[in-house]
Amino acid sequence: MTASPTPAAGRPLLDVADLHVEFDTHGGVVKAVRGVSFSVQAGRTLAIVGESGCGKSVSVLSVMGLVPTPPGRITRGAARLGDVDILRRKIVDGHDVRGSRIAMIFQDPMSALNPTMRVGDQIAETLQVHRGLSRADAFRRAVEVLAQTHIPDAEARAKQYPFTFSGGMLQRAMIAMAIACEPEVLIADEPTTALDVTIQAQILDLLQELQRRTGMAIVLITHDLGVVARMADDVSVMYAGEIVESGSADDVFYRSAHPYTLGLRAAMPSQATTKAAGLQPIEGTPPDLFDPPPGCAYVARCPHAMHLCRPHRPEPFQVDPAHHARCWLHHPGAPAGRDGVYRGARA
């Protein structure tokens, strides 16, 4: 990172705007991502949180050009990495930006690692392709990177095959492969979901340590609000293909402005949750994305739903300067006094 100029503070490294993604299926066209925008700055972590099928993975896979086309299709939007829209242009100065300037790690390391190749060779391959290192130099560097991810005895481990690694070690090896070229942006798609809490804690600590050292931006995809609270500077909450709330972690957790965010928090036990208070499940299910509702996607499950929510889609309203919620309750004319919904410092 030291070689590349540090972007001016406040200027996003990765800026995704109005992303739309569809899939052709036997049942029709699934509108999986419906106008998603997010951005992340150097040295910061953005968590995109939501439940299965909300489109959080599809959004970042689209940015990485990893959505199979067909059946997938990006119908609108842009994803700027610096000055380049990587939805349209992947090769810059003769190099693929993916794997060098923007890299990704996944939930299942076995899907990202080649089982028939030694771990060190796989990491070295990235360096040979993107950095033009010789095979020997690349392997030496691969050992260093493995050591940076705290794999004990990295030299010996680099010569072994993935099946000899435990789940936690595989995750470290995949992280090593992703950070080998010191990317500016690391996308982590549920990186700890399959791991035990102790190993999860180790991997999250590792990601934070690497971020402090290299200043990379992290986009963390997760469904776990605990992981969000531990890692995120900024949070975007996704529901049915849209971002319904975005803001700082404190905004989203302590000043939740969208009923879905409140619902998620009430459905999860925190330290303060007692048996008497009880968990509050969100009843019902997310809408069918073959035929998304014309208005607010959450209307069928929302305790605050009003008449206009069903036919009219809310825009993201500004709640506070850097805090937005896609909910009609934030319209200046909306009735006051909705339990628990934060209405902004002005209110």
Added chain:
Amino acid sequence: MTALVEARGVTKHFPLRRGKTIHAVDDVSLAIAPREIVGLVGESGSGKSTFGRTLVGLHDKTAGEVFLEGQRLPRRYTTADFRRYARRMQMIFQDPYSSLNPRMTVGEIVGEGLRLGDSRAPSNTRERVGRWLERVGLGRAFASRYPHELSGGQRQRVGIARALILEPTFVVCDEPISALDVSVQAQIVRLLEELKRSLGLTLLFIAHDLSMVRYVSDRMAVMYLGSLVEVGPADDVSFRPLHPYTRMLAASNPEPDPRSERERRTIPIVGEIPSPVNVGAGCRFASRCPEVMDVCRSTTPLLQAVAGEPASRQVACHLYEPEPAAT
């Protein structure tokens, strides 16, 4: 307190080739009171699922005994034993995808247990299946559907209906919510709470999510490499853990609260759970314990009440003085 279910020295080893043995569960004793929910936590490979399966007879016991309402259960179940005890002990499985037969309808799956050794008319079975499908929030119409038509949460409800239709007194829930989304987890937990109240169920709730187990359980047991390391009231164990392993688990568990996460006292999480093959003497946590002493490597600590703590708490750790024997 008379226990509804009591495990005494339950041990389950799996033999490997060349004289090696997997010590999946070693000498575990645990008594569960009527209407109690005991949470069992630990990392994968700790033996918690094997213990749960051994309790309900899905594994033979290598050693030890299990008592149900004071009656000793067989070491190895015969088909007749399963028919006899299935009415009283049931299990809800983690994976709602692999635990339902894809070639059977939901109605057949839920009603199967009723037909075993039961002479009641099929119409009665259909009626009871319908009632249970309603009770778990699916509705009678689901009886004719197949598992592939259902979401994960709906399948888990089928698994619950299948287990509870026999009106068992004791149910082992093996990670019943781990595969589900947050909002669906809360739906299933609420359902289990309701059914526990209305049926007077006793549950062993196995999970790796410390927050959910604390919320659900009355007492919590912590397992590491086949042994229990700590048992006590759920809130005490999670908020004031005594065993260094429990402390490590609690410190690893991220709370959905950014402020408390920023103020988190970090304790180093070292290493990974070792292999349970041919476990030697001494404390099993010694290889990862930040407070390991010489004695830990040679002498296995016993799970016992410790000085200065209520008798409800038991810890297997040499750091704590055992409670002096009552006179």
